Amino acid sequence: MKRRHFLGMAAPLGLGAALLDAPAWAQGGSSHAVRMQVGATPGGGTDIVARALAQAMEAELRRSVVVENKPGAGGNIAASTVAQAAGDPNLLLLAYTSHAINPGIGIKQNFEPLDDFTPLSLVATSPLLLVCHPDLPVKNTAELIAYARRNPGKLSMAGAGLGSASQLAGEMFKAQARLDIASVPYKGAAPAVQDMLGGQVQLMLSNVATVRPFLEAKKLKALGVSTREPLAAYPESRPIAESLPGFDYRTWYGVLAPAKLKPADAELLERVAMKAARSDIVRQRLSHEGLEPVGNTSAEFREFIVAEMKRWDVVAKTTGVRVG
Structure with missing residues (x-):
């Protein structure tokens, strides 16, 4: 079959066919699989986002996304793998909030978080819920602040990983409210929640998906939400900003490709990532986990990352959090 005739037949298949035919995509070998690097363990929130996105991108690309x-x-191992693959459109990174946090807290990196990547699309954001052990005699953020001021040094706050958004937002909460609360960093959200359930720590700023089952079972109590807008699922949990003006933090997930892509590859990947993030597959899966799907443009995502790096750098300097 002549190549011109084949392309004419393939065109109606849409974006996936165009991608498969682009010369740069032959770099992936005979399988033509796209590999998505995820700097987190299987089963967690980041992994859930990655697998939902990969499924939706497969439908667009007509090829496997592994x-x-x-x-x-803090996600740097996965990020480094992608950063070192300049020009390769077959390798992607599902980045999360730590991608913007790490430079400000001194974590050593062998790459530049913007210059060594091609931002494709912001996939989703998630507010953090301020939760406490049910025995704590407070019902909202204002009551917590008043209680903590009356009882300096008696409360502790868990952080879901050293240098995580959970920890830094918690440190900012304490700094803005001028509270004497001990910080207890954990190696992830799961062990932090387990100690909360056992009463070893009383407070935590957590993503919704992690604590939802425990809130429903009344084993934890929600006091406030980290964003300026209330959560529809938890209308009684008012924005922390109502007690601490300007408080506005959220976690996020976005897909990046290596730098130096061919313009055609970059444009096609951007369109695929945007469409996948807005797909029913992703929206249904992520909304169930308390995430808010986005699906913006490459330019918008780049501006978002720049703003996030500035925001978290201020938080790191204000709270004194350093890892490196």
């Missing part, structure tokens, strides 16, 4: 978990160093 999720590869490479946890460690």
